[in-house]
Amino acid sequence: MxxxxxxxxxIDVAVVSSDKVLIRDTQSALDFITTVQYETGCNNIALNKEAISDxxxxxxxxxxxxxxxxxxxxRVRFAIYGDFSKYTSNSLKAFMHESxxxxxxxxxxxxSLAINKLSMYDC
Structure with a gap:
């Protein structure tokens, strides 16, 4: 990672990239949040899509x-960045659009777009 x-x-944004899956379930998400916050002090985190379980x-x-x-x-603002074109579910597309x-x-x-979104508001 x-x-x-x-x-x-x-606004500080922690940009995280990993070739390995870091988030599989709620516990791994909590571990990820606490690790990134501890190491950076950031409440805005961007993570590459490949680091999240399919x-x-x-x-x-x-x-x-x-x-x-x-x-x-x-209270962590979160952006997932990457190529989402392989996902064809209309429900997922609508979920992403609304998010x-x-x-x-x-x-x-x-x-870059993820950083822009996370740096638009100071929460």
């Missing part, structure tokens, strides 16, 4: 909701 802190609009992107598994609720409960309209969770195609 590589972590880099980027400052944009006076089960997350199957909405019927309910894993996405459980994991994202942890980020919200711990991008909010202030807490974003799905973006590039790390």
């Amino acid at each position: 590589k972590i880099k802190v980027v400052k944009r609009n006076n 089960d997350f992107f199957i909405l019927s598994s309910c894993i996405a909701g459980e994991i994202l609720q942890k980020f919200i409960n711990y 991008n309209k909010g202030n807490n969770v974003y799905f973006q195609s590039t790390v």
Whole structure:
């Protein structure tokens, strides 16, 4: 896991990338949140899509909701960046679209767009 802190609009964003899956379930999400916060002090975290279990992107598994609720409960704004084109579920596309309209969770195609979203609001 590589972590880099980027400052944009006076807001620190922890940009995390990993070739290994870091988030599989709620416990691994909590471990991830606490590790990144401890190492960076950031409440804005961007993570590459490959570091999240594919089960997350199957909405019927309910894993996405459980994991994202942890980020919200711990007041961590979270962006997932990468190529989502392989996912064809209309429900998932709608979920991602609605998430991008909010202030807490974003799905973006590039790390730069993820950083931009996370640095728009100071929470």
